[in-house]
Amino acid sequence: MESHTQHALFAAVCLLFAVSVSAQSSPQLLLQGRFGGDVDEDTGLGSLPVVFSWPASSVYATFNSTSINATLSALPPTNTSSQYARFAFYLDQTEAAVETITPNDTTIRWGMTGLRSGLHNLTITKLSEASYGEATLESLTVGRGGRFLTPELPTAFESGRRILFLGDSYTVGFGNVGGNTSCNLTMCQLKQTNGNCYPELDSENAAVSWGPITAANLQADYQVIAWSGAGLDTYAGFLPNGSRAYMTGMPDELPETIVPEVATLFGRQVAADNTSMVPADNTTWVPQIVVLAGGTNDFHSAIPPSQEQWTSDNLNFMSQLTEDFGNQMQIILQVFPQELQNQGVLTPNQTSTYLQYMTSLYTAAQLEGMNNLHLLQLSGANLPTANWCVHHPSAAADANIAAQLTAYINRLLPNYATSMYPRAVQV
Known part of the structure; x- marks a missing residue:
């Protein structure tokens, strides 16, 4: 786990963003970085699944629910890339977890329950580079009655x-x-x-x-x-x-x-x-x-x-x-x-x-x-x-x-x- 100083440095690069009132049952994602998958690079918006490949790339999602779950799966190893990858999960701009994919455990299943009622912002950031490994964000789900909302564009x-x-x-x-x-x-x-x-x-x-x-x-x-x-x-x-x-x-x-x-x-x-x-x-x-x-x-x-x-x-x-x-x-x-x-x-x-x-x-x-x-x-x-x-x-x-x-x-x-x-x- 990084030090408080490193957390502060990362907080400096986190982009805060507001949300619109358009509710959805499946997430529309805001992407920062270069991704594989269904991505509109003009708007930065995309939909699942997306391939996390390049370092310091982030996915942003906004939801209204008391729980959230995410699944990431490693891409197969190649001649240039193995199956190690490290991701940070931020809920409402506060680090919630850092999870790692390895050849012996190629799937991350992360989630949080018991959240306060109302809107929440989730950020998933790839901390490691592609030569270690790559992964696909397969799913994001919220609890019964919850909804995803369309993120508005942050300042950047x-x-x-x-x-x-x-x-x-x-x-x-x-x-x-x-x-x-x-x-x-x-x-x-x-x-x-x-x-x-x-x-x-x-x-x-x-x-x-x-x-x-x-x-x-x-x-x-x-x-x-x-x-x-x-x-x-x-x-x-x-x-x-x-x-x-x-x-x-x-x-x-x-x-x-x-x-x-x-x-x-x-x-x-x-x-x-x-x-x-x-x-x-x-x-x-x-x-x-x-x-x-x-x-x-x-x-x-x-x-x-x-x-x-x-x-x-x-x-x-x-x-x-x-x-x-x-x-x-x-x-x-x-x-x-x-x-x-x-x-x-x-x-x-x-x-x-x-x-x-x-x-x-x-x-x-x-x-x-x-x-x-x-x-x-x-x-x-x-x-x-x-x-x-x-x-x-x-x-x-x-x-x-x-x-x-x-x-x-x-x-x-x-x-x-x-x-x-x-x-x-x-x-």
Whole structure:
């Protein structure tokens, strides 16, 4: 269970919302994040069943009853995803439970009874990332005589402000609530054959990572499209001897791929399903800001990727983002500081190469006339570095990063936090 401080951080990203008086026997859901299933991304409304895949995604439901029950079932394991998933249940903005799916217990059946009469708001948030596992919200039911009501749009939805966060383990909150340097390294993913262990699920809380906190600061809707190990131009796969290695130059869709590239993940509706693609209709979920925070995992190898090829591939991806979302969309290339990278994810030499490539990418983009690209070099001067889990930022460090990013966006787009945008945009 997270500390009171972490609860407070999550409360900052919870979106309070009112309800209309339209009663229903089956729930109409308000969805924040990217989901599989019957979803209208213009309105954020959807109906059961929906697939919980991406980290920090939330389902909101409003009901009038003295009891509520929910059932979530794990998706089958894939070559890229196991069957672990962790969810927080909030009733009337107060944490009611944290439940976990495992390969030995693939269904969550959660419920509460004896509630006061009247309206209640239920929020279910996925705290873990897709590489651990995914799940389907199968059912929501209320007691006899109870009714679901149609949620009204909260401020972040009404404003039309939207931010897309693209990245890797730093973006999903990997280990951010681990609390110490060992963070209970006892759970090995079954799909791994080389003995690598990941932290326990309770060491990761995507809802208090820097992306959702930034979105809450700006009262913006958001999606977190990120995967631990993902590179901007590199993916991880199995070598013939069963060991894991980072590779370039081969398609991400090959069966042996276990960690896709960020650009590949961007196109997926359900994270671990390479056949589940985001609809080509770009009038759906269109952000005004894309924060591109990957790149670290491109530099694990002793020999870095070709800078010319790496730069070219990333310029092409940023051009794709602009084509998909329009010229008014702003891309922030977020570069993590040396103080963070030197905690152990990269060696000092690898960190120097990472910093050089990222700044050179920005220069190349400017020379090509990409005026919607901006470089944010995060400062490590006041970054909290105590109690990091597996060399990854803590929740306190995530809050520091969010404060820097929020300040940068407010300086870059002074009126953004008070502007209203149309829900559907033709690009």
